[in-house]
Amino acid sequence: MVKTLSFSCLSRRQWLVSICALAMSLGGGGASAAEEAPEAFVQRITNETLNAIKADKALRSGDIQKVMQLVDGQLMPHVNFRRMTALATGPAWRSATPEQQKRLQDEFKTLLVRTYSGALSQITDQVVVVKPLRRGQDDKNLVVNTEVRGKGDAVQLDYRLEKTTGQGAGWMIFDLNVLGVWLVENYRNQFTKEINAGGIDGLIASLAARNKSNAKPA
Numbered sequence: 001m002v003k004t005l006s007f008s009c010l011s012r013r014q015w016l017v018s019i020c021a022l023a024m025s026l027g028g029g030g031a032s033a034a035e036e037a038p039e040a041f042v043q044r045i046t047n048e049t050l051n052a053i054k055a056d057k058a059l060r061s062g063d064i065q066k067v068m069q070l071v072d073g074q075l076m077p078h079v080n081f082r083r084m085t086a087l088a089t090g091p092a093w094r095s096a097t098p099e100q101q102k103r104l105q106d107e108f109k110t111l112l113v114r115t116y117s118g119a120l121s122q123i124t125d126q127v128v129v130v131k132p133l134r135r136g137q138d139d140k141n142l143v144v145n146t147e148v149r150g151k152g153d154a155v156q157l158d159y160r161l162e163k164t165t166g167q168g169a170g171w172m173i174f175d176l177n178v179l180g181v182w183l184v185e186n187y188r189n190q191f192t193k194e195i196n197a198g199g200i201d202g203l204i205a206s207l208a209a210r211n212k213s214n215a216k217p218a
């Protein structure tokens with residue numbers, strides 16, 4: 001019997017801010033990320049993407065196909081999703097086969113998109129204020145702190161970035177912190193239990209079952 005993962009660590013408000021964070025990574029165009037300061041990179045993609053979501057009724061309605069198109073076409077170029085999935089999986093990632101790693105990434109991406117898509121309709125007048133960068137940080141593990149401001153109290157939202165080199169160099173996102181909860185750490189705790197119980201294949205099966213359940217009409 002396949003167990004399905006329970007993702008109850010984040011409240012509805014946290015999920016809303018998380019989808020804002022996910023969507024804020026969409027961005028595109030503008031100055032080369034390699035030439036931008038990390039704060040400018042976050043501010044630019046934030047402004048561009050919030051405006052795009054507010055203007056797209058289908059996105060705000062949580063249309064899965066539209067969300068998937070945005071994720072594949074605009075989000076993934078700005079996210080080191082392989083690193084994110086590897087960190088969430090933990091030490092077992094290194095022993096997984098290339099096929100298992102690919103399936104984990106695919107199922108994890110689908111889980112995140114389906115989990116967050118319903119919160120898009122809640123995006124209205126939110127704005128994001130980027131705070132001054134804390135000095136002395138490593139370019140491979142740099143944190144940009146921001147606040148999401150709208151109705152109610154401001155919400156902490158932090159991005160963990162790495163700077164890549166070579167062709168297509170620029171800033172890449174590989175983790176998010178919403179109200180003190182880092183996305184990678186949250187999922188790693190849950191993934192570890194599944195891996196201990198059924199190995200990598202057991203984790204993949206649980207993710208697939210969760211995604212299949214989420215795909216059913218309400």
